[in-house]
Amino acid sequence: MPPRLRPTRLEHVVDGQALRARLSAAALDSLGNEAEQRAGALAILKQALFRGRMIAKERLENGAGGLETARLLCGVTDEVVTALYDFTTVHVFRARNPTEGERLCLLAVGGYGRGVLSPFSDLDLLFLRPYKQTAHAESVIEFMLYALWDLGFKVGHASRTIEECVRLSKEDFTIRTSLLEARMLTGDEKLATDLKKRFFHDVVRGTGAEFVAAKLKERDDRHGRADASRYMVEPNVKEGKGGLRDLHTLMWIAEYLHPVEKPEDVFRLSQFQAHEVRAFVRAFDFLHAVRAHLHFATGRPEERLTFDLQPEIARRMGYGDRADNPAVERFMRRYFLIAREVGSLTRVMSARLEAEHLKKEPRGLSRFLPGQGRVKRKALDIPGFHEEAGRLTVDGPEVFARDPVDLIRLFRTADERDLDIHPDAFTAITLSLNLITAAVRRDPEAARAFLDILARGRNTYRTLTLMNEAGVLGRFVPEFGRVVGQMQFNMYHSYTVDEHTLRAVGVICDIANGRHTDEHPLSTAILPLIDDRESLFLAMLLHDTGKGLVGGQEKAGARSARQACERLGVDRTQVALIAWLVEHHLVMSDYAQKRDVTDPATVAAFAAIVENPERLRLLLVLTVADIRAVGPGVWNGWKGQLLRELYGATEAIFRGGRGSDPAAAVRRQQSALAEVAREALVAQDVTAQGWAASMEDAYFTAFSPTELAAHAALARRAxxxxxxxxxxxxxxxxxxxxxxxxxxxxxxxxxxxxxxxxxxxxxxxxxxxxxxxxxxxxxxxxxxxxxxxxxxxxxxxxxxxxxxxxxxxxxxxxxxxxxxxxxxxxxxxxxxxxxxxxxxxxxxxxxxxxxxxxxxxxxxxxxxxxxxxxxxxxxxxxxxxxxxxxxxxxxxxxxxxxxxxxxxxxxxxxxxxxxxxxxxxxxxxxxxxxxxxxxxxx
Missing domain, CATH: 3.30.70.260 (ACT domain)
Incomplete structure (x- = not known):
C-alpha cells in the first residue's frame, strides 16, 4: 500500500479570505444585475469546490488517510458554504441595521456537524432564528438553498427557533441526535450558544437511559434490515453491521452521557483505554477511506461495496495480488477484520458506559435503566471468575497469565451458566491473546473445555461467535484462524468463510433442538441416531479450512482437519472420520444436484464412496447445514427433496438392497400398466394403452402409479x-x-x-x-x-x-x-x-x-x-x-x-x-x- 502523506493545510487547498474577496469583486462588477451577480458567484464557488475535491481525491489515491480526506472535504465545504452565506447577507440581502428578528445563525448538523464529509454526502444544515420567520431570513435561506442545489449538493435543511429545536428534539430522537453534534458555521454566535445551553439543560440532562435505549433499538432495527451479520460479502459501509454507523452510535452514546465540546473529545474520556481509542480511530480511518473511494469511483453517494466495485476499490487502496491471494480478497479480508474489530469495540465500550449507570441485572444496553446501590459480585468455583449483574467477569488479565487455559474455560462457563461476557473480561481477553501458545493448544483440559462448547454447548453458535470476536477461536484453532475474515469472491456465498462456518454449526444445533423440522424432516429424524456428534461438529467447524490452500479445498481441508484434531487429542478413529467428512463434504450435494438420483449407477457410485450408514447420516446433516448456511434463499425444498431421494436410495443399498432391483422394477411396471390399462379400458382408449406399454423401464421407477395414470391421460389428450x-x-x-x-x-x-x-x-x-x-x-x-x-x-x-x-x-x-x-x-x-x-x-x-x-x-x-x-x-x-x-x-x-x-x-x-x-x-x-x-x- 502507498505510504501515508503528511496532512495538508486547508488554506493550501482553498483560501477562504481570497474566496470572499473574489466573490465581493464579482458582486461589485455586476452591481445592479442580480442574475449576473448570482451566476458569477456560483462559478467562483464551483471552481473552489471542484479544486478542493480534486485535491482531496488525488491525495486519497496517493495514500492519504480516510479521516484526513473526510476532514479536508468538510473544510472545503465549510469555506464554500460560509462564503456563500457572507455573499448572500452582504451583497444580495444585506440588513445594514439588523433587527432582533433578522438575526440568523447557520449550523452544520448530523454528519456534517461531526466535521467529516464523504465526497457525495448530504449536507445537513440548520438555520437558527430567534423567533418567527421574517421576510429577510426567508429570502436568505431560499437564496442559499437554491445556490447550494446548483452547486450539486443534496441538502437536508431546517429553519427553526431555539424553542422549536428543544420541543422537536424531545419528541424525535433523530432530531435530538442531529443537534447533539451541531456545529456553528457562521452567523449570530449568541444564538448558537443559547441553543447549546438549552439543548443540554432541557433535553439531554436526565434522559441518558431513554436516549441509549432508542439508539440501540435503532441500531438493532438497522441490522435487521441489512441482515444481522457484519460479514455479508457485499457490505454496506455506512449502515451495515461493523460499519460507520455503528461507530457513530457509540460516539453518540458517549457524547450524550459525557457531553464534550467537540466530537473528537470523546476519545479523551477516561472510560476508554488507549488501545481501544487507537482501534477506534483506525477503524474510522479505514472505513472513511473505503467510503470516499466508493463515492469517487461511482460519482454518486454509493454506500454498498458490491462485487463489481470491490476490485476497483482494492486497486485504488493499493492492494495487489500475492501468490494465490488475489488483491480483492486481501482487501476484503482487511475490511471484515476491521468490521469484527468494530463489533468488539462497540460491545466493550458501550457496555462499559452502561455499567456506570446500570446497577440492576443487565441484558444489554437496550434495557438501560437507572439503578441504585453497589453491584454485587458472586464468586464462582474457578479462581478469579465472578458473576456480576448477569455477566461473567474476571479479576483481571492476571487470571489468564496465571493459567492461560482459563481463556477457554471462561467461554465454557459462560455457555454453561448462560451468561454474557462482562466488558472488563472481554478487554482482559483481548490483552491476553498472546498467551494462547502451542502448549495451550495441546493442553488436554483446554481441549476438553473447547469440545464441551462445540459439541455439547447450550448455545454453541453464540459462544463460538463470542470466541471469534474476541480472537480466541482463531488463536486456539489456527486452522480456523486462517479463514477468519476470508471472503469467497463469488455471488453464491453471502458470508465470509468463518461466519459461514459458525452459521453451519448453528444450523446443526437448531436441527438438534427441534427447529426447522418442516424443512429438514430427514435430518431431524436421523440426528438422534448419530452416535459421534463430536466428530460431526469438528468436521463442520473445519470443513472449509482448506480454502485457498495448495492441493484443492477438499484435500487441503482434510490435512488441516487431521492436524487440528490430532493436536486436540481426538481419538485416531475419530480423526480419520473427521478428515474423511471434510474431504468429502461436497460429494453428497454434487451427486444430488448434478446427477440423476433415480439412476442406479449414480446411487451405486455414491454408496461406494460413503461405504457405511453412519457416514451417510453424518454426511447428510453436514451437507444440509453447509447449504443452509451459504446465505438467505439458497436452501429450498427442491434441494431438500433431492438429498432425501439420494439418502433413501443409498440407505436401501446398505440395508441389503442393490439400488436397482430388477424384480421390483418389473412388479412396479406391471402394477402401473394394470392401473393405466384399467383406466384406458374404461375410456376405450387404445392410444393410452399402447403408449404405456411401450414406455422404457426407467419411466416406471421414477413416478407413482397415480402420476403414471395422469401421464397416460395427458398422452390421450395430446x-x-x-x-x-x-x-x-x-x-x-x-x-x-x-x-x-x-x-x-x-x-x-x-x-x-x-x-x-x-x-x-x-x-x-x-x-x-x-x-x-x-x-x-x-x-x-x-x-x-x-x-x-x-x-x-x-x-x-x-x-x-x-x-x-x-x-x-x-x-x-x-x-x-x-x-x-x-x-x-x-x-x-x-x-x-x-x-x-x-x-x-x-x-x-x-x-x-x-x-x-x-x-x-x-x-x-x-x-x-x-x-x-x-x-x-x-x-x-x-x-x-x-x-x-x-x-x-x-x-x-x-x-x-x-x-x-x-x-x-x-x-x-x-x-x-x-x-x-x-x-x-x-x-x-x-x-x-x-x-x-x-x-x-x-
Whole structure:
C-alpha cells in the first residue's frame, strides 16, 4: 500500500479570505444585475469546490488517510458554504441595521456537524432564528438553498427557533441526535450558544437511559434490515453491521452521557483505554477511506461495496495480488477484520458506559435503566471468575497469565451458566491473546473445555461467535484462524468463510433442538441416531479450512482437519472420520444436484464412496447445514427433496438392497400398466394403452402409479388435440412448479421447450425426458421463478399460460419472445472459465455431459440445441447455479441408444458447447471494458 502523506493545510487547498474577496469583486462588477451577480458567484464557488475535491481525491489515491480526506472535504465545504452565506447577507440581502428578528445563525448538523464529509454526502444544515420567520431570513435561506442545489449538493435543511429545536428534539430522537453534534458555521454566535445551553439543560440532562435505549433499538432495527451479520460479502459501509454507523452510535452514546465540546473529545474520556481509542480511530480511518473511494469511483453517494466495485476499490487502496491471494480478497479480508474489530469495540465500550449507570441485572444496553446501590459480585468455583449483574467477569488479565487455559474455560462457563461476557473480561481477553501458545493448544483440559462448547454447548453458535470476536477461536484453532475474515469472491456465498462456518454449526444445533423440522424432516429424524456428534461438529467447524490452500479445498481441508484434531487429542478413529467428512463434504450435494438420483449407477457410485450408514447420516446433516448456511434463499425444498431421494436410495443399498432391483422394477411396471390399462379400458382408449406399454423401464421407477395414470391421460389428450398437451401444478414438496408435456418426439423438442420456459421467465432446476417405442415423448420440468419460488405460485393463470405456450411449442409452432438481457452489472466483476466434461462411467446407459459457465437467460436452451444438433437425445437435465456460475448436467444418448464414445464427435461437441458458454463471457467482457473506461473518466 502507498505510504501515508503528511496532512495538508486547508488554506493550501482553498483560501477562504481570497474566496470572499473574489466573490465581493464579482458582486461589485455586476452591481445592479442580480442574475449576473448570482451566476458569477456560483462559478467562483464551483471552481473552489471542484479544486478542493480534486485535491482531496488525488491525495486519497496517493495514500492519504480516510479521516484526513473526510476532514479536508468538510473544510472545503465549510469555506464554500460560509462564503456563500457572507455573499448572500452582504451583497444580495444585506440588513445594514439588523433587527432582533433578522438575526440568523447557520449550523452544520448530523454528519456534517461531526466535521467529516464523504465526497457525495448530504449536507445537513440548520438555520437558527430567534423567533418567527421574517421576510429577510426567508429570502436568505431560499437564496442559499437554491445556490447550494446548483452547486450539486443534496441538502437536508431546517429553519427553526431555539424553542422549536428543544420541543422537536424531545419528541424525535433523530432530531435530538442531529443537534447533539451541531456545529456553528457562521452567523449570530449568541444564538448558537443559547441553543447549546438549552439543548443540554432541557433535553439531554436526565434522559441518558431513554436516549441509549432508542439508539440501540435503532441500531438493532438497522441490522435487521441489512441482515444481522457484519460479514455479508457485499457490505454496506455506512449502515451495515461493523460499519460507520455503528461507530457513530457509540460516539453518540458517549457524547450524550459525557457531553464534550467537540466530537473528537470523546476519545479523551477516561472510560476508554488507549488501545481501544487507537482501534477506534483506525477503524474510522479505514472505513472513511473505503467510503470516499466508493463515492469517487461511482460519482454518486454509493454506500454498498458490491462485487463489481470491490476490485476497483482494492486497486485504488493499493492492494495487489500475492501468490494465490488475489488483491480483492486481501482487501476484503482487511475490511471484515476491521468490521469484527468494530463489533468488539462497540460491545466493550458501550457496555462499559452502561455499567456506570446500570446497577440492576443487565441484558444489554437496550434495557438501560437507572439503578441504585453497589453491584454485587458472586464468586464462582474457578479462581478469579465472578458473576456480576448477569455477566461473567474476571479479576483481571492476571487470571489468564496465571493459567492461560482459563481463556477457554471462561467461554465454557459462560455457555454453561448462560451468561454474557462482562466488558472488563472481554478487554482482559483481548490483552491476553498472546498467551494462547502451542502448549495451550495441546493442553488436554483446554481441549476438553473447547469440545464441551462445540459439541455439547447450550448455545454453541453464540459462544463460538463470542470466541471469534474476541480472537480466541482463531488463536486456539489456527486452522480456523486462517479463514477468519476470508471472503469467497463469488455471488453464491453471502458470508465470509468463518461466519459461514459458525452459521453451519448453528444450523446443526437448531436441527438438534427441534427447529426447522418442516424443512429438514430427514435430518431431524436421523440426528438422534448419530452416535459421534463430536466428530460431526469438528468436521463442520473445519470443513472449509482448506480454502485457498495448495492441493484443492477438499484435500487441503482434510490435512488441516487431521492436524487440528490430532493436536486436540481426538481419538485416531475419530480423526480419520473427521478428515474423511471434510474431504468429502461436497460429494453428497454434487451427486444430488448434478446427477440423476433415480439412476442406479449414480446411487451405486455414491454408496461406494460413503461405504457405511453412519457416514451417510453424518454426511447428510453436514451437507444440509453447509447449504443452509451459504446465505438467505439458497436452501429450498427442491434441494431438500433431492438429498432425501439420494439418502433413501443409498440407505436401501446398505440395508441389503442393490439400488436397482430388477424384480421390483418389473412388479412396479406391471402394477402401473394394470392401473393405466384399467383406466384406458374404461375410456376405450387404445392410444393410452399402447403408449404405456411401450414406455422404457426407467419411466416406471421414477413416478407413482397415480402420476403414471395422469401421464397416460395427458398422452390421450395430446393425441386428441394436435399432438401435444401440457399440465402444470405447484409441487410444494419440491418448491417448484412441475410441468409435464406429452408430445410427438422430434429433434430439438427439448430445446424448443426450454426456449419457452426461459422466454416466460422460468428457471429450470431439473428435467427428465422419457420416450416411448412409438415415438411419444414425455418431458417433465421443475421450474422456479427468479426469486427461487415455485413458478406461478402467486398467479395460477401464469402457470396455465406457460402450459399453453409449451403445447404450442410441442406442436412445432415457433415461439416468439422478447430477448431477456442478462444483468451483468454485478457478475461482471468475476472472470469465469467455461468448462465442459464428458463422463461415460457415471451412468450405465448414458453419457453425462457437464457444462459450466456464466449463468444467463437462455443458456439451457442454447446448450440443449447444441446437443440436439450434435445428434444426441437428452434423457435428463440437472440444472444448478452457484451465484454467477451455472452448472448444467445432461444425460444423453446417441440416436441409436448408445453412449457417445467417438473421439472426434466428443472433441467437436466440447468445442461447440464451449463456444456457447464463451458467448456469455464475451458479452460480459465488453461490459467490463465499458465500465473500466467510465471509471477512468471519473
Amino acid at each position: 393425441a386428441l388435440q394436435g399432438g401435444a398437451a401440457a399440465e402444470a401444478q405447484i409441487s410444494a414438496q419440491r418448491n417448484a412448479a412441475e410441468v409435464v408435456i406429452a408430445a410427438k418426439d422430434r429433434r430439438g423438442l427439448f430445446a424448443d421447450l426450454s426456449l419457452v420456459l426461459s422466454g416466460l421467465g422460468g428457471n429450470v432446476v431439473g428435467a427428465r425426458v422419457f420416450t416411448s417405442a412409438q415415438g411419444q415423448a414425455l418431458d417433465v420440468f421443475h421450474v422456479q421463478d427468479s426469486s427461487g419460488a415455485p413458478y406461478g405460485a402467486e398467479n395460477p393463470r401464469t402457470l396455465r399460460r406457460l402450459a399453453d405456450a409449451l403445447e404450442a411449442a410441442g406442436r412445432g409452432e415457433t415461439p416468439v419472445f422478447e430477448t431477456r438481457k442478462a444483468d451483468t452489472s454485478r457478475s461482471a466483476a468475476f472472470t469465469i472459465t467455461p468448462t465442459v466434461m464428458l463422463d461415460n462411467e457415471a451412468s450405465g446407459e448414458a453419457t453425462v455431459v457437464e457444462a459450466s459457465g456464466r449463468d444467463r437467460p437462455g443458456l439451457l436452451e442454447a446448450l440443449a440445441r447444441t446437443l440436439s444438433e450434435a445428434g444426441l437425445s437428452i434423457h435428463s437435465a440437472h440444472i444448478d447455479s452457484y451465484g454467477e456460475r451455472a452448472v448444467d448436467a445432461f444425460y444423453v444418448q446417441t440416436l441409436d441408444g448408445g453412449k457417445l464414445t467417438d473421439a472426434r464427435r466428443i472433441a467437436a461437441l466440447k468445442t461447440a458447447l464451449t463456444e456457447v458458454l464463451e458467448a456469455g463471457e464475451a458479452h460480459v467482457n465488453s461490459r467490463r471494458l465499458e465500465r473500466a473506461r467510465a471509471s477512468v473518466a471519473r
